[in-house]
Amino acid sequence: MKSNSSKTITALLFIMLQSSFALSAQTGSPQxxxxxxxxxxxxxxxxxxxxxxxxxxxxxxxxxxxxxRSMTIKSLEVDGDGDKSLTIFSSPRDVKGTAFLSFTHALEPDDQWLFLPALKRVKRISSNNKSGPFMGSEFAYEDISSQEVEKYTYSYLREEEVLGAKGYVIERVPVDKKSGYTKQVVWVDGTHWRLGKIEFYDRKNEKLKTLTFEDYMQYSNKKWRSRRMEMMNHQTGKSTQLTWSDIKFGQDLTVRDFDQNALKRVR
Amino acid sequence: MKKLLGFFGGVMSLFASSMVSAMDLPGEFSGELSFEVRNYLGKGAYGNNEKEDLSIVLQPEYVVAWEEGRKVVSFEPFMRFSSLDDKRSHGDIRELSFVGSWDLFELRVGISKVFWGVTESQHLVDVINQTDLVESPDGEDKLGQPMINLVYVSDYGNFECFLLPYFRERTFSGIDGRLRTNLTVDQDHPVYLHGDEERHMDYAIRWSHYQGGFDWALSYFEGTNREPELKANSRATMLVPTYYKSKQASAELQYVFGDWLLKAEGISRNSALNESYWASVLGFEYTFTNYHKGMDIGLLYEYLYDERGEKSGSGLNDASFVGTRIALNDEKSLQFLLGGIFDHQNGKASNAFLESSRRIDENWKWSLEGVLFANPSTGSFLDLVKRDDYLQARVSYFW
Structure with a gap:
């Protein structure tokens, strides 16, 4: 009896929480x-x-x-902190074996190390260079790093159809002053919360780039992943397509696969 | 020319990868083949007047990894054929090792390379591998070192020990070569001040950790000093490399905040030659990130100190290194590193250098290097080679 009532209370609380979310989506302030x-x-x-x-x-x-540019990317979810990731480059061939280890944090600066295979040297690097290009591409470091909620402030713009379903358009402003953007406009579907498109506005508040997400697939752990991302730079006419393959979840990975020893070892 | 080189490179990689697949080997074969022209700007000081050195450098690599990359076997031979100097023509096994990772341990057995340190102008604490000096006067190239390296991984950082059962002798230029001393070094008859010679078991221990923006390490090494003393033989026809035992304690620290990297490393060394001294490098690197269209401009400064003063032989006992690193971060990864060393003892510039590289395409890359010697302190290594200014161009094929 007792356990039943506590279950009921939990269920009630859950419904209340959900409805309060729904409420905030409909009647809260834009923020x-x-x-x-x-x-x-x-x-x-x-x-x-x-x-x-x-x-x-x-x-x-x-x-x-x-x-x-081709690479293998491993990432690990960390409870109560940002994700850890390890990127190993395999082409262009002159950077083969170069590897990049990143520990993301919500508000503290990320910890980043680079492994230079010719010298077998692990170098701690500054994570301050968010706005710079990743490997000469149209993706900036801040575009590909783990997206933590705390890294932006938000405001709701409107409802719109995204990826063929009812969705939302929101604006987000980077908290970090070193960001290359004044704002980003994000399109997301309201059912699976998949990103459809992001528009990036530069420091002069002019539209700089558009990132579109295509070819979504749902994996066995219910997670959706876009397997083709297209970043278009409107100011230079350059573009970068990022395609994903062999996406695997729930692998036998631990924090030991994301430390400096692993950085020296991986190929 | 490029077509010809491409042909050779293509044949090489095709041959090797077909070998790998024909023998049904599980690993990955890659490598680098370079063609290099080094031009010395003037005649040498010791009758070594030849100005041009054409080289072919081959460095293939074969790697087998399993268990999600937790176990790795790699083989990386190295060969250089130099048109100028038969001592610069040499081969080495850079890597022939097994690395395994277990829950709390990491084990590395075989011939391998280990880098210690944080500074750029000099690598004081980097003591495990011997310098392959004929490769470059900057001392960045290293010979493969036989080792057993065990790492214990804990919440308090990495605790490591190294057993180094075989000593590698430093490489030096031959009689026709440039960047050498007045007398050449008698590399066939080195002298050891300890009975077990190159079989002496060297060892090292190390603790490294990080916290927030700090990375640090403390190390202790006991064994054969990597840098030999060069003494003229009895007939004063050659220099005899004399190796002796030493003990070295070292510390390194780096702090990153914003666009700044602060760096410090220092050693205290005690040797069988009854010398006891300390030396340090202190410096910073500041980067103007994304200065213009993605370009990074880094400014580097390091102060180099050696308690032995002029006797250190390096000419870096009271000196400043100033440099700039410019990376365009474009699709060809064009970059420049420009630097120079100023000797505070004589108040003059010792040397200056430029390094630059740019990718040509998926497999090709060119790189340029220039070294100019100005007024190094009298009697230092830089002073002995100061007529050996050079410019070097290299084109490399990577597969």
């Missing part, structure tokens, strides 16, 4: 509603545990010339 959407996106990705995938970046300039 509250924007934050609510961001929290749903974050929550939808919670519990992925770990992920291993291969990524290929295809860089295209205005003349249509291409260059390729």
């Amino acid at each position: 509250q509603k924007g934050l609510w959407v961001a929290e749903q996106i974050d929550r939808a990705d919670e519990g992925f545990v770990n992920q291993v995938s291969k990524a290929i970046m295809t860089l295209r300039n205005k003349q249509g010339q291409q260059s390729i």
